Amino acid sequence: MLELKTPYLLFIGHATDPLSIKMAKSAADWSPEKCVGEVRSHGCTVTTGMPAMTIAEGIAAGARSLVLGFANSGGHLDEQWLPMIHEAIAAGLDIISGLHDRLNAYEELVNAAAQSNVRLLDIRHPTKRLKTGKGYRREGKRVLTVGTDCSVGKMYTSLSLTREMQRRGILATFRATGQSGILVAGEGIAVDCVVADFIAGAVEELAPANAANHWDIIEGQGSLFHPAFAGVSLGLLHGAQADALVVCHALGRSSMRAIDNRPLPSLTETIALNEQMARVTNPNAKVIGIAVNTSSVTAAEAQDYCRQVEQELGLPCVDPIRHGVAPLVDQLEEN
Amino acid sequence: MLELKTPYLLFIGHATDPLSIKMAKSAADWSPEKCVGEVRSHGCTVTTGMPAMTIAEGIAAGARSLVLGFANSGGHLDEQWLPMIHEAIAAGLDIISGLHDRLNAYEELVNAAAQSNVRLLDIRHPTKRLKTGKGYRREGKRVLTVGTDCSVGKMYTSLSLTREMQRRGILATFRATGQSGILVAGEGIAVDCVVADFIAGAVEELAPANAANHWDIIEGQGSLFHPAFAGVSLGLLHGAQADALVVCHALGRSSMRAIDNRPLPSLTETIALNEQMARVTNPNAKVIGIAVNTSSVTAAEAQDYCRQVEQELGLPCVDPIRHGVAPLVDQLEEN
Numbered sequence: 167m168l169e170l171k172t173p174y175l176l177f178i179g180h181a182t183d184p185l186s187i188k189m190a191k192s193a194a195d196w197s198p199e200k201c202v203g204e205v206r207s208h209g210c211t212v213t214t215g216m217p218a219m220t221i222a223e224g225i226a227a228g229a230r231s232l233v234l235g236f237a238n239s240g241g242h243l244d245e246q247w248l249p250m251i252h253e254a255i256a257a258g259l260d261i262i263s264g265l266h267d268r269l270n271a272y273e274e275l276v277n278a279a280a281q282s283n284v285r286l287l288d289i290r291h292p293t294k295r296l297k298t299g300k301g302y303r304r305e306g307k308r309v310l311t312v313g314t315d316c317s318v319g320k321m322y323t324s325l326s327l328t329r330e331m332q333r334r335g336i337l338a339t340f341r342a343t344g345q346s347g348i349l350v351a352g353e354g355i356a357v358d359c360v361v362a363d364f365i366a367g368a369v370e371e372l373a374p375a376n377a378a379n380h381w382d383i384i385e386g387q388g389s390l391f392h393p394a395f396a397g398v399s400l401g402l403l404h405g406a407q408a409d410a411l412v413v414c415h416a417l418g419r420s421s422m423r424a425i426d427n428r429p430l431p432s433l434t435e436t437i438a439l440n441e442q443m444a445r446v447t448n449p450n451a452k453v454i455g456i457a458v459n460t461s462s463v464t465a466a467e468a469q470d471y472c473r474q475v476e477q478e479l480g481l482p483c484v485d486p487i488r489h490g491v492a493p494l495v496d497q498l499e500e501n
Numbered sequence: 502m503l504e505l506k507t508p509y510l511l512f513i514g515h516a517t518d519p520l521s522i523k524m525a526k527s528a529a530d531w532s533p534e535k536c537v538g539e540v541r542s543h544g545c546t547v548t549t550g551m552p553a554m555t556i557a558e559g560i561a562a563g564a565r566s567l568v569l570g571f572a573n574s575g576g577h578l579d580e581q582w583l584p585m586i587h588e589a590i591a592a593g594l595d596i597i598s599g600l601h602d603r604l605n606a607y608e609e610l611v612n613a614a615a616q617s618n619v620r621l622l623d624i625r626h627p628t629k630r631l632k633t634g635k636g637y638r639r640e641g642k643r644v645l646t647v648g649t650d651c652s653v654g655k656m657y658t659s660l661s662l663t664r665e666m667q668r669r670g671i672l673a674t675f676r677a678t679g680q681s682g683i684l685v686a687g688e689g690i691a692v693d694c695v696v697a698d699f700i701a702g703a704v705e706e707l708a709p710a711n712a713a714n715h716w717d718i719i720e721g722q723g724s725l726f727h728p729a730f731a732g733v734s735l736g737l738l739h740g741a742q743a744d745a746l747v748v749c750h751a752l753g754r755s756s757m758r759a760i761d762n763r764p765l766p767s768l769t770e771t772i773a774l775n776e777q778m779a780r781v782t783n784p785n786a787k788v789i790g791i792a793v794n795t796s797s798v799t800a801a802e803a804q805d806y807c808r809q810v811e812q813e814l815g816l817p818c819v820d821p822i823r824h825g826v827a828p829l830v831d832q833l834e835e836n
Contacts, residue, residue, distance in 0.1 A: 241698070242630075266696060295577075300760060301728025361601060362700050363576070363693040365732040393636025393739050393782050397700040400725075401732025425635060447728050 170287065170352055171260050172200040175224035176216060176235045179247060180209040185317045185423070189264045190214045190235025192346035196325055202227040204235075207250070221254050231260040231287075233349065241266030241290070252278055260285045264345025266359060290345045290356040292368065299366030299405050301447040306376030309498060310408035311386040311457070312440045314430045316395060316423040318416040319486065320386040321347050323457040326486040327412070328383045330495045337380040341373045343402065347385045357405075358387055358398045365401025373406060381498070384408065390439050391431045392422055400443060407447045410454045410498055411440055417471060418462035433479065454497040456483040505622065505687055506595050507535040510559035511551060511570045514582060515544040520652045520758070524599045525549045525570025527681035531660055537562040539570075542585070556589050566595040566622075568684065576601030576625070587613055595620045599680025601694060625680045625691040627703065634701030634740050636782040641711030644833060645743035646721040646792070647775045649765045651730060651758040653751040654821065655721040656682050658792040661821040662747070663718045665830045672715040676708045678737065682720045692740075693722055693733045700736025708741060716833070719743065725774050726766045727757055735778060742782045745789045745833055746775055752806060753797035768814065789836060790829040791818040 176190035184191070194201050194214035203219040214235070219227065232254040234247070243265050251261055251269075255278045263269050269286035270276055279286050309327065311320035324340060324347070331338035340347070342354025360368045373382040384406045388395030413436050422428040431439075437453045444451035456475055460468035468485055475483040482493035511525035519526075529536050529549035538554040549570070554562065567589040569582070578600050586596055586604075590613045598604050604621035605611055614621050644662065646655040659675060659682070666673035675682070677689025695703045708717040719741045723730030748771050757763040766774075772788045779786035791810055795803035803820055810818040817828035 266698065298759070299729035301763065302761075358696075358698040360697055361693075362695055362697045362733045362736065363601065363730065365697050366729050390735075391781060394634035394701050395698065396739055396778075396781065397732040397734075397736025398697045399732075400735045401697065404728050404731055424633070426637075428636065443731075446726060446731065 170262060170349070171230035173202045173229055174200055174231050174233045174262070175202055175219070175221065175229035175259065176204040176214055176233050177250065178204055178206055178210060178212065178214065178236050179244070180207040181236045182209070182211045184212045186238065187212055187214060187236040188317060189237065189346040189349060190233060192321060193233065193235065193349050196350045202229045205232075205250070221250070221257055221259070225257055225259070229259060231262050234261065234263040234265060237265055243267035243269070248272070248275075251275060255279055255282050255284055258282055258284060260287060262287045262289060262349070264290050264349070264356070266290060289348050290359040292355055292360050296360060296364040296371065297367045298363055299370050301366070301404060301407070304375035304407065305378055306380045306382060308373055308382045308384055308406055308408045309410040309412060310384045310403065310406040311412045311414050312399070312403065312436070313386060313389045313414040314391070314433065314436050315389050315416065315419060316392060318414045319457060319459040320414045323412055323414050323486050323491065324383050324385040325350065326491045327494060330491050331381060331383070331498070334495065336499070337377065339380070339382050341382050341384045343369070343372065343385045343387055357402055358395070362397065365398060366405035369402050369405025386414070389422070390443060391436070393425060393428070403440065403444050404447045408444060408451055409448060410501060411444060411451060412455050412457055412494060413437055413440065413453055414457045414459075416459040417468075433475065437479070453481065454501060455481050455494040457486050457491065457494065458483060460485040460488060505597060505684070506565035508537045508564055509535055509566050509568045509597070510537055510554070510556065510564035510594065511539040511549055511568050512585065513539055513541055513545060513547065513549065513571050514579070515542040516571045517544070517546045519547045521573065522547055522549060522571040523652065524572065524681040524684060525568060527656060528568065528570065528684050531685045537564045540567075540585070556585070556592055556594075560592055560594070564594060566597050569596065569598040569600060572600055578602035578604070583607070583610075586610060590614050590617050590619055593617055593619060595622060597622045597624055597684070599625050599684070599691070601625060624683050625694040627690055627695050631695060631699040631706065632702045633698055634705050636701070636739060636742070639710035639742065640713055641715050641717060643708055643717045643719055643741055643743045644745040644747060645719045645738065645741040646747045646749050647734070647738065647771070648721060648724045648749040649726070649768065649771050650724050650751065650754060651727060653749045654792060654794040655749045658747055658749050658821050658826065659718050659720040660685065661826045662829060665826050666716060666718070666833070669830065671834070672712065674715070674717050676717050676719045678704070678707065678720045678722055692737055693730070697732065700733060701740035704737055704740025721749070724757070725778060726771070728760060728763070738775065738779050739782045743779060743786055744783060745836060746779060746786060747790050747792055747829060748772055748775065748788055749792045749794075751794040768810065772814070788816065789832040790816050792821050792826065792829065793818060795820040795823060
C-alpha cells in the first residue's frame with residue numbers, strides 16, 4: 167500500500183479559488199491530526215484553516231511530507247512551483263501530488279529526490295494493472311454519492327456517511343476515488359486518472375464483493391451532466407453497482423464547474439438520470455436522499471431549503487456539515 | 502504525425518475469435534494496398550483474407566512494419582508473442598501495436614529495437630497532452646456512429662460514410678478514435694486509452710471547429726449500455742457534439758461483447774438514450790439512420806430485416822457492406 171508519511175505540510179500555492187485547494191482542505195478537515203500547517207505563495211487568498219508556515223517551520227513542526235494540495239481543472243503542474251518543490255525535497259520531505267502531471271516525469275525532481283532519499287508520490291496514478299468491468303452481480307451493499315456537478319460535496323458526504331454508519335456499529339468502509347479521498351483514507355484509486363477503458367473495472371476492484379451486511383461507501387466524481395467529466399461519472403456509476411445513491415448539490419452555483427453559461431441540472435433531473443443509468447448494473451438502484459452544501463446561505467435559509475426539498479421529493483435532505491447525515495443513514499438502514 | 506511505414510505485415514497470432522483480429526482485418530479491408538499478408542501462429546482459425554506468410558516471406562514481399570493486429574478484451578500483451586516480435590525487430594521491421602500494454606514498457610524490446618534501428622509504435626497511446634472538455638458550441642458539422650454494443654461496425658460504417666460523402670463531393674473527414682481506425686487513417690486518438698478525465702476533451706481536439714459546410718465523421722466506441730465501456734461512449738458522445746448519429750448494430754448477437762448473459766438493448770432504446778445524452782452538448786442531435794452488420798444471415802433475410810426496421814422506426818436502415826450507405830448520406834444531405 168501507499169504508506170504516506172505523516173504529518174503533512176499542505177502547499178496551496180497562489181490559489182484564489184477555494185475549490186482549487188480541495189485536496190489540502192480535505193486533509194485539514196478530515197485528518198487534522200495528520201497536518202501541521204499550510205504553505206502559501208504570494209497572492210494566495212484562500213486557506214485550509216491550518217496555520218501558515220514556511221517549509222522550514224513545517225519541518226520544525228514535524229512535517230514529513232509536502233502535499234501539493236491544489237489543482238487547476240486540467241491537473242497540470244505549474245512550473246513556477248518547481249523551486250518550492252525542490253526546497254522541500256532538499257529539506258528531506260516526501261512530495262505527495264494529486265495532479266495528472268507526474269512529479270516522476272520531471273527528471274530534475276527525480277534526481278533531486280534520489281539525492282535527498284525522499285519519495286515523489288503521484289497518488290492520482292494507479293499503481294497496478296486494471297481489468298475491464300463486467301457488471302456481474304456481487305455480494306455486499308454499496309452506496310455511491312452522485313452529483314449535480316463536480317465539487318459539490320461528494321467526498322465530504324461519503325466520509326460523513328461512513329463515520330455515522332461506523333458510529334452506529336454498521337460495517338462500513340469508505341472507498342476513495344479521488345486524490346483528496348486517497349489522502350484522507352491512505353488508499354484508493356483515482357478513477358478520473360485511469361485509462362478510460364478501465365473506469366468501471368477499477369471501481370469493481372476498489373469495491374469488491376463483500377459480506378452481505380457490509381456497506382462500501384463509494385466516493386462519486388463529476389456529474390452525468392458535465393460536458394467534460396460525464397464519462398468518468400458513468401463508468402463509476404456502472405462499476406459501483408450501487409444499491410443506494412445520494413445526490414449531492416451545491417446551493418447557489420450559477421454555472422457548472424469550469425464551464426461558462428451552463429446551468430446545473432435540477433435535483434429531479436439528476437435523480438432520474440442517475441437511477442436510469444445505474445440500473446444497467448443494478449436494477450434496484452435508487453436515490454435515498456440529498457446532501458447539499460449550503461455554505462452560501464444562512465443557517466435559517468439552509469433549513470428552509472432542505473425542508474422544501476424534502477417536501478418536493480419525499481426524500482431526506484441535509485447539509486452534512488451543518489446538519490449531519492443521520493436521516494440519510496436512517497434511510498440506508500431501512501432499505 | 503505518426504508516419505507509419507507501409508506496407509504492413511499483419512500478425513494475428515493464434516486468434517480464434519474473428520472480432521479479436523479487428524485491427525488487422527480493418528487494414529486488410531480498407532487499405533489492402535498497404536498490406537502484404539498475414540502471419541499466423543499454431544491454432545489460429547481466423548483470417549484477414551490476406552495470404553499467410555512467414556516474417557521472412559513478408560519482408561521479401563516488401564513489408565516495412567509488423568502490425569500486432571489482434572487483441573483480447575483487456576488489450577494485454579501476451580508474452581508468448583515476444584519471440585515473434587523479436588524476430589521481426591531483428592529482421593528490420595517497425596512494430597505497430599494497438600494494445601493497452603506498451604511495447605515500450607518492455608526493456609528487452611526497447612533495447613532490441615534500438616539495436617536494429619526500428620521503432621516500437623504504441624498507436625493506442627496519446628502522444629500529446631490533452632485538455633478537459635468544455636462543450637462549447639463549435640462550427641462545422643459532425644456525425645458520430647454509436648452502437649447497441651462494442652464491435653458492431655461503427656468504424657466500417659464511419660469509413661463507408663466518409664467515402665460515399667467524398668464521392669459526392671461533400672467535404673468530409675474520417676476521425677479515428679481507435680487503433681484500427683488509426684491504422685487505416687494514419688492518425689487519430691484512441692479515446693479508450695486516454696486518461697478518463699480527458700475523454701470528451703480528446704474528441705473536441707480530434708474533431709475541432711471547422712468550415713460550416715464541412716463534415717467530420719467520428720468513429721464511435723462501445724455502447725452506453727455496456728457495463729465496462731459506457732463511460733468511454735458517453736465522453737465520446739459529449740465531446741463529439743454531433744449533429745447526426747448513426748446507430749450501429751450486429752444482427753444475431755446473443756450477449757454483449759465479452760459479458761455473459763447480457764442481452765443487447767433494442768434499437769429503440771439505443772436511439773432514445775443516445776439522443777437524450779447527446780443533447781447535453783448539442784440540443785439538436787438526432788439519429789438519422791441505422792447500420793447493421795447482417796453477416797450472420799442470408800442476403801434475403803438481411804433485406805427483410807432492414808425493411809422491417811425502416812418501417813418500424815421511420816429511418817433508413819442498411820448493411821454498409823452489403824447495401825452501401827447511400828440512404829444514410831441522403832439523410833445527412835437533407836439535414
